[in-house]
Amino acid sequence: MQTTRSEDGTEIAYERRGEGHPLVLLHGGMAPPDYWEPVVPLLDEEFAAVVPQRPGFGTCLDAPTETSAGDVLEREVAVVQSLVDDLDGDKAPILFGHSYGALTAVEAARDATVDAVVAYEPAILPDEFRRQADLADRMAAHLDRGERREAVKRYVEQVLHPDGIDDAELAAWLNEWPVWPACVDLAEEVLRMNRAVERYRLPDHLAVEESVLVLTGTDGPDFLRESARAVHEALPHSRLVEFDGISHGGPSEAPETVVAEVDAFLRS
Structure with a gap:
């Protein structure tokens, strides 16, 4: 390194x-x-x-x-x-x-x-999507309640499964995902990153x-x-x-x- x-x-x-x-x-x-x-x-x-x-x-x-x-x-x-x-x-x-x-x-x-x-x-x-984007707010609400895993799951759901996935399927998918659940430690940084994306024009x-x-x-x-x-x-x-x-x-x-x-x- x-x-x-x-x-x-x-x-x-x-x-x-x-x-x-x-x-x-x-x-x-x-x-x-x-x-x-x-x-x-x-x-x-x-x-x-x-x-x-x-x-x-x-x-x-x-x-x-x-x-x-x-x-x-x-x-x-x-x-x-x-x-x-x-x-x-x-x-x-x-x-x-x-x-x-x-x-x-x-x-x-x-x-x-x-x-x-x-x-x-x-x-x-895109502008129309950005005006309605609420991922950062939903992640923040989960973090405020101490629900770190749920916060990160919402990110994974929207970005990696855009066509939708039910909770049971998502849980099974996450169990096979190499970076889960270690990535939960990044929840605050992912939230800040998503806010930056939502504000970028x-x-x-x-x-x-x-x-x-x-x-x-x-x-x-x-x-x-x-x-x-x-x-x-x-x-x-x-x-x-x-x-x-x-x-x-x-x-x-x-x-x-x-x-x-x-x-x-x-x-x-």
Whole structure:
């Protein structure tokens, strides 16, 4: 594990595999950094996978408990920008983010010097959906009652099972989910993250001069597919690819398919 520091002195811990062109992999939601384990072995040897621990989602980089929802995205963007500035190499790094990590990647690329961006279903809500979004409030109500597991279950239900799932099926699914119930410890951070998502408004124009590959899947939440298209339209240099039969967990669910598309994009 290597470390660097952001401008405010926060320690940034990350793992680097390889000596090639840095490809920074930004996980989302409650996924741990090893979310990228199915992806890394498939990357071309010309790339060096750089996997940081998101603030509050790892043992080396813990978010301060007083961090507000309004600060969450700004804090994570600053972490990515500091990491990008610190990485050695002949070429500027590439950012590859999933979900909330994809939102962070796109926002960081507005100011950081990067070579390209890959964004799998950025955690952005369409305006109509955002105005009605209440996930953060529902999570907060459960936390106020000390119901930490229920708070996290509501997040899993909406993001990973958008077509609905009854409580018995959800409980059985969670029992097979590798990060359950350890992810319950992240409940407060996930709540702050969701508030940040609910408050984020996609601008009409995203000032990212580098090429961006926006990815989505037909089996994920409809609102994320809609947002992926909106992000694509807001970028000046973007390609949109929709995978048939793949859900929101695309990079880990179908790594060969996703990496093949990423590789083709980077080589073009």
